[in-house]
Amino acid sequence: MNASTLTRGGRAGKQKAAPAIEGAARAGFTARGVIYLLVGLLALQIAFGDSGKQADQGGALEEVASKPFGEVVLWALGVGVVGMALWRLSEAIFGAAGPDGNKPKKRLASAGRAVFYGFVAYSVISFAAGAGGSGSSDGKSRDATAKAMDLPAGRWLVGIAGVVILCAGLWMVVQAARRKYHKHMRLTDMSRKVRQGVDVTGVGGGVARGLVFAVAGGFAVRAAWDYEPDKAKGMDDTLRSFAETPVGPWLLVLIAVGLMLFGLFSFAMARYRKV
Numbered sequence: 001m002n003a004s005t006l007t008r009g010g011r012a013g014k015q016k017a018a019p020a021i022e023g024a025a026r027a028g029f030t031a032r033g034v035i036y037l038l039v040g041l042l043a044l045q046i047a048f049g050d051s052g053k054q055a056d057q058g059g060a061l062e063e064v065a066s067k068p069f070g071e072v073v074l075w076a077l078g079v080g081v082v083g084m085a086l087w088r089l090s091e092a093i094f095g096a097a098g099p100d101g102n103k104p105k106k107r108l109a110s111a112g113r114a115v116f117y118g119f120v121a122y123s124v125i126s127f128a129a130g131a132g133g134s135g136s137s138d139g140k141s142r143d144a145t146a147k148a149m150d151l152p153a154g155r156w157l158v159g160i161a162g163v164v165i166l167c168a169g170l171w172m173v174v175q176a177a178r179r180k181y182h183k184h185m186r187l188t189d190m191s192r193k194v195r196q197g198v199d200v201t202g203v204g205g206g207v208a209r210g211l212v213f214a215v216a217g218g219f220a221v222r223a224a225w226d227y228e229p230d231k232a233k234g235m236d237d238t239l240r241s242f243a244e245t246p247v248g249p250w251l252l253v254l255i256a257v258g259l260m261l262f263g264l265f266s267f268a269m270a271r272y273r274k275v
Contacts, residue, residue, distance in 0.1 A: 021090045022275045028084025031077045033266030035060050040259030043239045047249040047256060056235035061127045074128035081121040088114035097274045146229035155224050162220030169214030176206020185272045201265035208258020212238055
């Protein structure tokens with residue numbers, strides 16, 4: 001069996017699973033949009049003095065759970081994120097949409113995203129099931145950093161992980177600013193106003209999201225450099241750090257609005273993303 005036979009087999013398998021894969025992907029983008037909208041809203045409340053809120057995935061899930069029919073919505077979000085993980089897994093197995101979707105680096109990137117969304121899905125479903133699986137991102141970050149530093153060469157591992165996250169965040173910023181998401185979307189299906197709205201949310205939201213990742217990575221690098229696990233920060237503490245800059249809470253306001261824009265952009269991806 002040669003490579004071309006395997007490729008044809010993969011394409012045939014993807015075509016058969018296409019309807020299910022597309023539905024899973026669009027459900028995943030919708031769930032991601034809800035979570036980012038809520039995280040942005042919680043960060044905005046923190047910027048205006050409501051320090052009791054937790055601006056991360058756990059805080060977003062708690063906010064959902066406190067509303068009528070919250071449990072139903074939580075399960076729907078969990079199923080949606082599972083869909084996102086399965087879609088990314090299908091890209092790793094069958095290849096992604098587009099002419100270069102079968103390249104090894106694309107498949108590897110999809111595999112990494114599948115693992116990431118798999119962890120997110122487990123966290124959301126655990127929360128929905130009442131296991132408290134979400135928890136504080138700050139506590140998880142400190143605990144994971146402390147355990148990693150106890151390993152041989154653990155300090156280096158944490159530092160390298162921090163550099164990777166920092167670089168990934170900067171890459172997100174550049175990709176969003178250059179509107180690289182255009183190649184993944186059905187632009188011809190959009191009206192002029194819709195496309196303008198997608199660009200506002202895609203650029204603003206992508207830049208804000210990338211900055212949060214980059215700053216979180218920077219904190220991990222500092223924790224490794226100083227050999228102090230407590231200096232590693234999850235999303236909540238990372239967002240709060242924006243309010244501690246010389247411009248006060250206004251930078252956090254901008255980041256919060258950006259995360260909400262990214263939530264709206266995720267809804268646009270659910271509608272127009274090539275799958």
